[in-house]
Amino acid sequence: MKIGDTVLGALFALLGAIVLWHVRTFPVIPGQKFGAALFPGVIAAGLVVCGILLSVRGLRQADGGGRTIAFDEWARDPVVVVRFLSVPAGLLFYILTSNFLGFHIAASVAMLGWLLVFGVRLLPAVALAICFPALMHLAFYKLLRVPLPWGLLEKVVFPS
Amino acid sequence: MTPEILSPAFGLVFDPYVLWVVAGSALFGLFVGAIPGLSATMATALLVPATFFMPPIPAIASMVTATAMAIFAGDIPSCLLRMPGTPASAAYTDEAYALTKKGQGELSLGAGLVFSVIGGLFGTFILILCAPLLAEFALRFSSFEYFWLTLLGLSCAVFIASGDKLKGVISLLIGLLVATVGLDNPAGHPRFTFGLPELMGGAELIPIMVGMFAVSEVMRSSISVAAPLETAQTAIGNVFRGMWGLLKKYPLQTLRGSVLGTLVGALPGAGADIAAWMSYAMSKKFSKEPEKFGTGHIEGIVESGAANNSALAGAWIPAMVFGIPGDSITAIVIGVLYMKNLNPGPTLFVNNAASVYAVFLLFILANLLMLPFGWAAIKSFKQVLRLPRKALLPCILVFCILGAFAINNSVVGIAMMLAFGILAWLMEENGIPVAPAILGMVLGTLLEEHFITSMIKSDGNPLAFFDRPIAGTLAATMIALIVIPTLARLLVRKRPA
Numbered sequence: 001m002k003i004g005d006t007v008l009g010a011l012f013a014l015l016g017a018i019v020l021w022h023v024r025t026f027p028v029i030p031g032q033k034f035g036a037a038l039f040p041g042v043i044a045a046g047l048v049v050c051g052i053l054l055s056v057r058g059l060r061q062a063d064g065g066g067r068t069i070a071f072d073e074w075a076r077d078p079v080v081v082v083r084f085l086s087v088p089a090g091l092l093f094y095i096l097t098s099n100f101l102g103f104h105i106a107a108s109v110a111m112l113g114w115l116l117v118f119g120v121r122l123l124p125a126v127a128l129a130i131c132f133p134a135l136m137h138l139a140f141y142k143l144l145r146v147p148l149p150w151g152l153l154e155k156v157v158f159p160s
Numbered sequence: 161m162t163p164e165i166l167s168p169a170f171g172l173v174f175d176p177y178v179l180w181v182v183a184g185s186a187l188f189g190l191f192v193g194a195i196p197g198l199s200a201t202m203a204t205a206l207l208v209p210a211t212f213f214m215p216p217i218p219a220i221a222s223m224v225t226a227t228a229m230a231i232f233a234g235d236i237p238s239c240l241l242r243m244p245g246t247p248a249s250a251a252y253t254d255e256a257y258a259l260t261k262k263g264q265g266e267l268s269l270g271a272g273l274v275f276s277v278i279g280g281l282f283g284t285f286i287l288i289l290c291a292p293l294l295a296e297f298a299l300r301f302s303s304f305e306y307f308w309l310t311l312l313g314l315s316c317a318v319f320i321a322s323g324d325k326l327k328g329v330i331s332l333l334i335g336l337l338v339a340t341v342g343l344d345n346p347a348g349h350p351r352f353t354f355g356l357p358e359l360m361g362g363a364e365l366i367p368i369m370v371g372m373f374a375v376s377e378v379m380r381s382s383i384s385v386a387a388p389l390e391t392a393q394t395a396i397g398n399v400f401r402g403m404w405g406l407l408k409k410y411p412l413q414t415l416r417g418s419v420l421g422t423l424v425g426a427l428p429g430a431g432a433d434i435a436a437w438m439s440y441a442m443s444k445k446f447s448k449e450p451e452k453f454g455t456g457h458i459e460g461i462v463e464s465g466a467a468n469n470s471a472l473a474g475a476w477i478p479a480m481v482f483g484i485p486g487d488s489i490t491a492i493v494i495g496v497l498y499m500k501n502l503n504p505g506p507t508l509f510v511n512n513a514a515s516v517y518a519v520f521l522l523f524i525l526a527n528l529l530m531l532p533f534g535w536a537a538i539k540s541f542k543q544v545l546r547l548p549r550k551a552l553l554p555c556i557l558v559f560c561i562l563g564a565f566a567i568n569n570s571v572v573g574i575a576m577m578l579a580f581g582i583l584a585w586l587m588e589e590n591g592i593p594v595a596p597a598i599l600g601m602v603l604g605t606l607l608e609e610h611f612i613t614s615m616i617k618s619d620g621n622p623l624a625f626f627d628r629p630i631a632g633t634l635a636a637t638m639i640a641l642i643v644i645p646t647l648a649r650l651l652v653r654k655r656p657a
Contacts, residue, residue, distance in 0.1 A: 003590050012330055019337065022352075029347050033620050036347035039608045040340045043333050050330045057326070074383050083382045087375070087557065091578045094561055095571055107561065111554045118385050118550035132555055136562055144213045146566045 001075075005058030006066040013051025019044035086117040102151020107133040169517035172217045173525065181218040182225045182522070186529055189226030190537040193233030194544050195552070196243035197381040200230035200432070201373045204492045206556070208366050209563035216500035217518050223496065224519070225526040227489050228280055231432050231468050232534050235272030236541050239265055240391040248432035248468040251440040258456030260392050270399035271406060271458055272465050273534040275414060278407075279466030280527035282418035283425065283473030288520045291509070294481045298506035303617065304625055306482075307610040308634035310603050313484040315641055317429025317596040327592045334583075335600020336607070338363050344605060346612045358572040365495045365601060367564035367573040368580045372594055373488065374560050375581025378553050380588075385550045391542065399538055406462060413443060413463040421467030425474025429595045431487025432468040439467035473523055480504050480516065484603060491598045 003011075019040055026037040058066025074080045090110040098106040108129045115125035140146040150157055172178070185207065192203040203226045211219035234246030235256065242257035244250040249272075259268040301309070314336075318328035341352045342362030353359040407414065417439045424435040443463035444453045453460055475486025476493075483504040485491035497504050502515060509516050537544075564577035584594050618624030626632045 001586065001589055003586075008590060019352075026349050026351065027347055032346070034346055034612055034615055036345045036349040036351055039345070039604075039611075040337065040351060043336045043340065046333050047330065047337070050326060050333065054326055054330065080383055083385060084379060087379045087382050088578060088582060090557065091375070091561070091574065091581075095574050095578065098571060098574075107558050111558055114554035114557065115551065118382070118553065120548070120550050124551075128551060128554075132558060136558060140209075140562050140566065144209075144566070146562070147569050148562075148565075 001072070002070045004066040004068045004070075005061065006055045007058070007069060009051045009054030009056070009058060011051070012054065013048045016044040016047030016049075016051060020048065083117050086114055090114050098151065099149055100151055102153045103148040104133055104137060104153060105151065107136070165513045165517050168514040169521055172514060172518040173221070173521045175217075178218045178221050181214070181222050182525065182529070185222035185226040186229050186526070186533045189229030190233045190533060191544060192226070193230030193245050194236050194537060194541060195547075195549070196237050196241065196245055197377060197384075197549070198556075199246045199373065199377065200227045200234070200248065201488045201492070202377055203227065203230045204489050205366075205370045205373045206559055206563065208370070208492065208496060209559075209566045211496055212499070212566060216497075216502050216515065217522075219496055219500055220493070220502075220519055221522050221526075223489075223493055224522045225529070227472055228469065228523075228526040228530060229533060229537075231472060232273060232276040232530055233537055235276070235465065236269065236538055239268045239272065240541065242392070246433075248436050248471075250433065251436040251468075252461050252464050255440075255454060255457065255460055257392065258454070259458065259461075260456075262456045264456065264458075265392070266397045266399050267402055267458060268461060269396065269538050270401070270403050271461050273399060273530065273538070274403045274407075275417070275462050275465040276469040276534070277527050277530050278414055279418045279421055279468070279470035280473060280530065281524065282415075282466070283422045283470030284520065284523040284527060286422045286470075287473045287476055287523065291477050291480055291516070294477065295506040295509035298481055299510070301506070301630065302628070303610045303613040304628055304631040305634060307607065307614055307625065308631055308638055309482055310484065310607045310610060312634060312638050312641070313428035313478065313482075314596070314599060314603060314607070315638060316427050317599045319641060319645065323593075324591055327590075328596050331587065331592050331594065332596035332600045335597035336604040338368070338597075338601050339604020340608070345608065356572060358568060358570050362605065363576065363601070364567055364573060366492070366567050367577040368601065369488075369492050369495070369598070370560050370563050371577035371580035372584035372598065373492075374556065375577060376584035376588065378556055378560075379581065379585045381549065381553060385553060391545065396538060399535065406458065410459060410462045413459060414466050416442065416446075417463035417466035418470040421470035422474035424467070425471030426477045426486050428478060428484050428486055429599050431475060431489065431595070432471040435471035435474075436464040436468040440464040469527070476519070476523075480508065480519070481506060483606070485599065488595055488598050491602050494602060 023037040023040045023044065026035060028035045090113055094106050094110045111132060112125055112129035115129060137148065141148045189203050192198045193200060204223055207222050207226055211222060230246055231248050234244055234249035237243045237245040238249040238253040239256040239260050242253060244253045256268045259265065314332055318325060318332050341359055343350050343360050344362055345351060350360055420439045420442060421435040424430050424438060425432065440460045440463065443460045444450050447453065447459055449457065475490045478484040478486050479490035479494055483494060485494050494504055502508060502512060560577060561574055564573040565571065567573055587594055614625065626635050
């Protein structure tokens, strides 16, 4: 996804402006010149200036490409788009459900989704989606003692 | 280098556990490096969760070995598939592939391996020579000097390392902004925490780096996941034949590549990939036969193959002495050093000299091991290719989830990883370099801390930043770095008019 320099610059300048507006609410330390707002303020001001410069540079581009948002060649193939979007979508699914479903179920479901979307056949995909998280459970939960969430499986593993 | 320090250092390194870790990480590094689309930085980011529960020396050992191996292994798919395994091999991929097409794949792979080892050892030698000397000098630094040094490092990343300076500055500012998150500021005010207690301690760097280097790369690879990989040459003969001849024919090129690589590596923000591009260009410029470049000529591979591996060791010089990462790999390593209570800085050389020398030994060991391991990797590359990437990418993603989760046992880490993965992908798509942002995140907190400490010390007098001799010199260097290129550009622009 190619965002033109004008649009990109405007976005950065906007981010800088929001931060500038927000840091005004930071408390000042009595008797001190430099508080919590100084550094973020300077950085945000820099973002505003650089964003405007980038925008202007984009406007000056002869072909007018600075003002557009263009998609690459691969974005015309729906299969490839689904593959690409599956990466953030799967991660988002894990983030939202892992506390409730638990690591094993959430990771297996996400992995099965990725494997199928990437074109692995069903049977090997199911096998890998079950085995790999189980292997990771051994490595991280048993060996490295990372408290992976059990979620739904908690009642199965620790019945009481 | 005295025996009192060396013998405990030897003891630390030649411990069976450490050697197992070295062997395992070597295989891991070769594997990640040899697969197109997975970089050496990604190898480091993926190693982080595994190092959580290791003692400091094996943790460092795993990163040093894996990165050295990955940078070399990137040459293998360059030669055989015309796809760089890591960005550091991209500079001479066409050259290496052209050699393979001429039936000289052995020569090209062998040169990649042997001159990687030579470059790596040269960089290590400079690291061993310079780091302790610099550390001794740096013991005299106060917050004023560190402020300028940090600022110098940040500007280096923008003005030397990135092609588009304006986008480089924007990237740096984004990194600095991320560094301001949390309670760690002069007023102890929770900045940009969005009410999340996980962000009070600041934005955790490891999930961010896993996102920026691993998730964004998986996103890029997911587009081409179905494309089959075919090697140009199936049988590979003796890769070591003719190497001695090459070394005798191109001694100057080897030395030049190694020196340039170490220097570029030591500059903050510029790593092995930039070192390889620069030394390939240099090799062509000073070559007696520049017309042969691009048609399958070994000279450029010798020089830039040495450069990218020497850059790895070079990057450790500022990282160990000042805590300023020389490339994105050392940016991750610094995070791990802090976790292991081996805070980088000149005092590390005084209080923990044995660990420092153990790191030096590990570099030598990793580079020497590259010969047998690299040879084996070349021989078994076809088997590596048989592993389908469509099955590999989901495994990497699950591993990323675990790495980002394990640092705080919180799902917020995974969310940060996802957000920064998308950000890094968007940045690279639009020509905004990622390295300055990483540097800004690592150094932002230090920059603010040194600035505020200095201001309190000097009672708010900004002239104090120029008072001390070293601080004054650093300030002058910093100003020259920005003013001279600008002046030069203005002069050049005026002349034709």
